[in-house]
Amino acid sequence: MTSEGAEGAEGLGPEGVEPGTVRPGGRTARVREAVLRAAGDALVEHGFDGLDLADVARRAEVGKTTVYRRWSAPAGLVADLLTDMAEQSLPRTDTGSLEEDLRANARLVVRTLTDPRQGALFVAVIAAAACDPRTAEALHRFYAVRIGEWSGCVEAAVERGDLPAGTDPGEVIAAVSAPLYYRLLASGAPLDEGAADRAAAAAVAAARAGVFVR
Amino acid sequence: MTSEGAEGAEGLGPEGVEPGTVRPGGRTARVREAVLRAAGDALVEHGFDGLDLADVARRAEVGKTTVYRRWSAPAGLVADLLTDMAEQSLPRTDTGSLEEDLRANARLVVRTLTDPRQGALFVAVIAAAACDPRTAEALHRFYAVRIGEWSGCVEAAVERGDLPAGTDPGEVIAAVSAPLYYRLLASGAPLDEGAADRAAAAAVAAARAGVFVR
DNA sequence: CCATAAACGGTTCTGTGGTTCCGTTAAGGT
């Protein structure tokens, strides 16, 4: 600390830069990975409101100071977890039939949401997003990625004249997921294969009717 | 309390009965009302994770001991708030046209969810439900009531042959709300009148196609 | 109208979630 000219030193900004941004390699990356995995486990077990950062630190075998310093609040940790989840994408099916593709998508969503681990994780993550704007932002990005991944099969359907020209692919994909999430979060109606197939069929019917034409 | 034969007295169960159940009149009812109102305000302002029971007590001008005793955890308070919300229902429209009715419903939902107070309240309440099973239960009951209230117009449409026989009214109503809640909670897509009208149109198209026939 | 105890409410106490401090380890530039 001998020759700093402008900002940075002490007392000027509340914090210089986010920790983990200047030296993101080696140890830092390893810590992040371990903490995010531990956070996922903790969320599955205790839900969002039961998320204890000290517990996460213990699971990750990391000092709790580190967790508090890098992610401050529970919501921040979940937000980071979400950006991580958005990166690891699963490949979509492409059968050449819109019904089939959307049904496959719907069933995948149901399988995910009813899976003991994944389902609990999604519920917790959505709870977190409903509590914190920055986490909500991260969640929106996550779904934008997921919707983008599956838009292809709708675009193909439009291409081959199976759907009206100008149909918004994202709207169609979202229309498939929406009823399933509504069951999960709001109505509590059962999430089974029948629900999945109905969701897909409803989206197809609406799309064919031109409801999603921009 | 002179001649109770079996349970009740002391030391048997951890707590005899829930406070507020034996003498629900007068003061108790007044307190409940004030606390629920205050809880609503607090939820709107700070969200579910920022819900502080002491703060609620202060707003309601009630001892914080009372709040802790009667509702124990924040989630319990929200659950009670939800049963209260389920009771005050708004009347639905009945224009005689399925499209019109569903569009009115969709627009009402959008108006509710985008209203600064109501919207925040719903988000907070859903967050609470995503954190606690008993609150989730209360939320499911709430939506069962709301869906039941609007089922009439679908039943009428079936009656007059506007929809296939055997169409499940609840499914149709849920199909209207689902995309709107999906936007609110998951995708973050804008919640405007266009979205409402599309949601209603999609539900109608799917229902006409017989997707919701039991 | 009175007696009983249900429910309320102020105060005090405590466990713990989160912060601060400071020494140690190891990225990353030269």
Add this chain to the structure above:
DNA sequence: ACCTTAACGGAACCACAGAACCGTTTATGG
């Protein structure tokens, strides 16, 4: 290979959410 300092980690510390205690108010049955 070496030096600077970003980032980690243990320990002591603190504020406050939530429980426990006990006296006061007031529903409710007779």
